[in-house]
Amino acid sequence: xxxxxxxxxxxxxxxxxxxxxxxxxxxxxxxxxxxxxxxxxxxxxxxxxxxxxxxxxxxxxxxxxxxxxxxxxxxxxxxxxxxxxxxxxxxxxxxxxxxxxxxxxxxxxxxxxxxxxxxxxxxxxxxxxxxxxxxxxxxxxxxxxxxxxxxxxxxxxxxxxxxxxxxxxxxxxxxxxxxxxxxxxxxxxxxxxxxxxxxxxxxxxxxxxxxxxxxxxxxxxxxxxxxxxxxxxxxxxxxxxxxxxxxxxxxxxxxxxxxxxxxxxxxxxxxxxxxxxxxxxxxxxxxxxxxxxxxxxxxxxxxxx
Amino acid sequence: xxxxxxxxxxxxxxxxxxxxxxxxxxxxxxxxxxxxxxxxxxxxxxxxxxxxxxxxxxxxxxxxxxxxxxxxxxxxxxxxxxxxxxxxxxxxxxxxxxxxxxxxxxxxxxxxxxxxxxxxxxxxxxxxxxxxxxxxxxxxxxxxxxxxxxxxxxxx
Numbered sequence: 001x002x003x004x005x006x007x008x009x010x011x012x013x014x015x016x017x018x019x020x021x022x023x024x025x026x027x028x029x030x031x032x033x034x035x036x037x038x039x040x041x042x043x044x045x046x047x048x049x050x051x052x053x054x055x056x057x058x059x060x061x062x063x064x065x066x067x068x069x070x071x072x073x074x075x076x077x078x079x080x081x082x083x084x085x086x087x088x089x090x091x092x093x094x095x096x097x098x099x100x101x102x103x104x105x106x107x108x109x110x111x112x113x114x115x116x117x118x119x120x121x122x123x124x125x126x127x128x129x130x131x132x133x134x135x136x137x138x139x140x141x142x143x144x145x146x147x148x149x150x151x152x153x154x155x156x157x158x159x160x161x162x163x164x165x166x167x168x169x170x171x172x173x174x175x176x177x178x179x180x181x182x183x184x185x186x187x188x189x190x191x192x193x194x195x196x197x198x199x200x201x202x203x204x205x206x207x208x209x210x211x212x213x214x215x216x217x218x219x220x221x222x223x224x225x226x227x228x229x230x231x232x233x234x235x236x237x238x239x240x241x242x243x244x245x246x247x248x249x250x251x252x253x254x255x256x257x258x259x260x261x262x263x264x265x266x267x268x269x270x271x272x273x274x275x276x277x278x279x280x281x282x283x284x285x286x287x288x289x290x291x292x293x294x295x296x297x298x299x300x301x302x303x304x305x
Numbered sequence: 306x307x308x309x310x311x312x313x314x315x316x317x318x319x320x321x322x323x324x325x326x327x328x329x330x331x332x333x334x335x336x337x338x339x340x341x342x343x344x345x346x347x348x349x350x351x352x353x354x355x356x357x358x359x360x361x362x363x364x365x366x367x368x369x370x371x372x373x374x375x376x377x378x379x380x381x382x383x384x385x386x387x388x389x390x391x392x393x394x395x396x397x398x399x400x401x402x403x404x405x406x407x408x409x410x411x412x413x414x415x416x417x418x419x420x421x422x423x424x425x426x427x428x429x430x431x432x433x434x435x436x437x438x439x440x441x442x443x444x445x446x447x448x449x450x451x452x453x454x455x456x457x458x459x460x461x
Contacts, residue, residue, distance in 0.1 A: 008450075084428050106424040106448025125422050127449055191452065 004299055005112035005119040008128040009166045014173035023294035023304050024138050035302050036065030042095035043069035047103040052122050056099045059292040085114045092117050118299035126162055133166040135291035139284040140219055143258040151216055153179040155209055156223035156243050156268055158188040163262045165192050178203040179213050183239040209243050215252050222261045222268050247272040260284050323371040325393040331356050333386045334366030340382045349373050381409040385458055388442055408439045417459040423449035
């Protein structure tokens, strides 16, 4: 990687991604490896995110490291007006690694510039969340046996959904075909489409979520359509039930199709899909542990046999 | 064109040594003056003209500053608001050099990020932008990755 910190997925080359995924596979075989013996990781969650924090802390614990940190900035000195820089420098005195989540965009990049120890970005506002992308890529490769030449359909909120934007960047090395399915108000922004054009990635846009599109797909990446994203609430009422996946819609889908979702889901995947073997979102979250173990070792320069 | 008419149109006196900044869009003139910190300049004679007819852009502004030669750093600041400006370097009443302003690759500490949730708007730190399209004047925040078009750029 260009830096020893992981701030954004676009700093990872194809080789970086493949190396991290290979290491994640080793952790799936055996997650308990005492590679962080004697090391301290700080999890600084300036914004609460239970799922991500537990996943990272489990990763450190299973690697034999110790964890310090906080899960809510209101109990720390940042609520007294301490700058992020001072908090990061203070924690850098104690820890070998900082895993941080912040509500401000660019916070992780700034942190990586002020400290000598590695930073892992566990989400900075609506900006980046690279460990989510890494676990998405891991889940795709694991379920498809490859990353190359896949058809990936993204459904729901493609405008604000940072996970889909980062997944486009992560997949860009592997010649994907994308289908973007979203209501007009939440369609894929020009910036991401320009990125696809620049990298020669094929993509098709749809406003209807049809079986025809599902049947072409290898991966169905569902996201949540949130009411608060709409300026026009009538529009929300009109589309809220259009982007819901129901089990019956999967009747003629490919055998290798798998359904991913960054979670939490609300109603965009009907509960009758859960029992379909093509539903993969719960295992996907489990893969986050292995991906994060691999990322932690990557930024600390620890090799895995 | 007769010499008499020419004289009538010569509304601003020539300078002996210094810099003439020409082709400033009229609506950016005072921003340019402020970016060059002309208000803090002492001792130099400064002439500012605005709404002069221009063949290129309708109306233009012009600034003449005696005995002042800008360095590239100072010049690149004005490229943000007036990318087509020409600087005429005058020595002994002659134009000895014409400089076009050019956007630098990176702009540090000069522009405010438009994103209220950007770390740079919440932490005492300099902003940093990459110029991603010099033609269009599009810049991108190094921290929050927000892209800002030329017309939306806010100078700090």
